[in-house]
Amino acid sequence: MYRFFVEPRQVGEKEIRIQGSDVNHIKNVLRMKPGDEIFISSGENTEYTCYIEDMQEEEILAHIMYAQEAGYELSSKLYLFQGLPKSDKMEFIIQKAVELGVCEVIPVASRRAVVKLDKKKEEKKIARWQAISESAAKQSKRMYVPRISEVKTFPEAVEYAKKLDVVLLPYELAKGMARTKEIVENIQRGQSVGIFIGPEGGFEEAEVELAVREAKASAITLGKRILRTETAGLAVLSVLMFALEE
Structure with a gap:
């Protein structure tokens, strides 16, 4: 139905x-x-x-x-802080993130993001992205439509993430898969979790340091392979969905 x-x-x-x-x-x-x-x-x-x-x-x-x-929702709230990608990749990311259980997607204008949106373009994009979120929520039997927030600068995103219980930041220079596994395994059902994903150019070191210092983010590795921006967030969400599903 x-x-x-x-x-x-x-x-x-x-x-x-x-x-x-x-x-x-x-x-x-x-x-x-x-x-x-x-x-x-x-x-x-x-x-x-x-x-x-x-x-x-x-x-x-x-x-x-x-x-x-219904019990379709995860007990934990997952927040995806997604660096603005090129082309229409954001539409794909939002659709799949909603299917995987995210509660909110926060577009982030980080320093290496190629895409720059003026206010008029941003409003149209967000309206489009919100419609995609609603369509994906209907298809995947979500109990609510995940919110697509306004575009935030990286410092604004870090400030927003301070309220969350756990903040993960996949980073290509991070090492130690055992540590990453330990961090994920220690996330408790009911905790709120933020995931920071960089744009195509990744994060600057200063951005990583800011997130670690201010939002207590954990810089983690996703393995030996470098994942595209449209893949990395979905990989983390998939792991968290599996780990936190009742």
Whole structure:
């Protein structure tokens, strides 16, 4: 069945009101009819199984058949601090990161990032990236749509990461796979985890030092092979998903 997301205020005792762009998608793209069943999530860990009761011009009324605790989400919140990559790689990264359980993607304009976005381009990009996040969340049975934040400078990203329990920074000059494994194995379910991934040119040494000093980041190695920016974050998220899955 198809999955849709609503705000908590749209959920009633027996009915859910679907509004916005999903109305057109349900009516004119999916061509669904009253009586068709759908899943709805309001951003919490409850999944509503509903059937379409009424279809209006700007609103669809869904009747709640039953609700259940879904348990699809990781107990840990994963934050991906992604250095701005070239071309449309960010779209791929966001799509796959959402599938792997990330709760937020923070685009980072680090010093070696080739891509530079002015405010107008940034707003359009973020809107596009947020739409990709929503589509991936629907496909992968997420209970909420992971947020794509505004683009941050590296110091701003480090400041944002201070609130997290664990911060990982894969770095090509880091050594000691045993230490990396130990750090990952010691992450507890329920802890918040940030992952810093550099752009194509990697991080400058000063950036690594800032993250280690200010956000208590652990510079780790991902092995002897050098991974592309669109691969590195997904590799870390895959390991964390496996380690933290209930």
